[in-house]
Amino acid sequence: RTVEPLEYYRRFLKENCRPDGRELGEFRTTTVNIGKCLWSITTADGSALVKLGNTTVICGVKAELAAPAADSANKGYIVPNVELPSLCAERFRSGPPGEEAQAASQFIADVIENSQMIVKEDLCIANGKLAWVLYCDIICLDYDGNLLDASVFALLAALKNVQLPSVTINEETGLSEVNLKQKNPLIIRKHPVATSFAVFDDTLLIVDPTAEEEDLATGTVTIVTDEEGRLCSVHKPGGSPLTGAKLQDCITRAITRHKEVKKLIDKVIKSITPK
């Protein structure tokens, strides 16, 4: 396995399975913890922990107040930030964020924008004066492949958990008054779910790659779908060329995966909502 990793993998792929026992189209066990329970962040306004096999990603959402930008006076801000600290894998060193972390942050920002899961106008409190800024910090605790899927899932779960206190602007003083007792959940319009594939030898497609498989793969594809079956993002950063038919195959699998993940999220949300 260490001397000839590619040959070792090829032997398994010929039998249509993978070293960890999964089939080519099988996902790893997904677990999610939302909200102020044992695993998540208590100081954040919304948090979620997602485990996709060994890949562990935690997302914390903090809401702050700010003045909206001059050219979009009725829009708030959502600022995602993906961090890959050196504790998650030995190839990440501490220091300024590397290319992978920055590309992942850009990807998450694009997903939020493309899927319109949070409409920025919903974050505005007073036109031109006050709006919410949501800082979404996604931190990888254990990197075993498939970072993008886990991050998108964690972000979605955390945002569903966010409770924003109601803010009113006092007419006389012009200052904002935050009412911590009265909280409203965030309006999430769409639920995007990402599905990642790794391409081997230009032909074989495997779903949910581990870190080892990602290193050996010749390319990766990530498809983000929402509940209506619309594509929010098709992300294929280079790698071996794929025909349109193969891409279509990925998309159909992504749509199936979306339904499973949505069911899981709904189940978890229902279990933590106080009756």
Added chain:
Amino acid sequence: GVLERSREQLLRQTCEAVVLGVLHPRTAISLVLQVLSDAGSLLSCCLNAACMALLDAGLPLAALFCGVTCALQPDGTILLDPTARQEQEARAILTFAIASSERKVLMTTTKGSCSVEEMQQCLAAAQRAADTIFQFYRDSVRRRYSK
């Protein structure tokens, strides 16, 4: 910034897929792209520039690639190679890097959401447009070496 990094990653991995790196061990190939002006379809322009530069450098390539941007207008029509204004008005922008071998897809990036059928239509349109771009490559190279 983060946007440049993500573009760099897209370009780098696209080039890595076509450049036959095994023929040049212990070598670094550095590709520097400087944007002189941006009037829309920037990413596909970068892809085309990168491919032609690699050709001009004489590096061994497994295939040529070209970049095509498709804009999906609010009424459903597909516009290839949109200007900056058309990009803003579009409801989705898809950029594809198409390889010269069998017109396979090397790279995809989308902005905005679209349905699966629309994506397939854009892909088909991009593959047809790739023929024009490859013809342009051939003409340019011919002109360069016929002097």
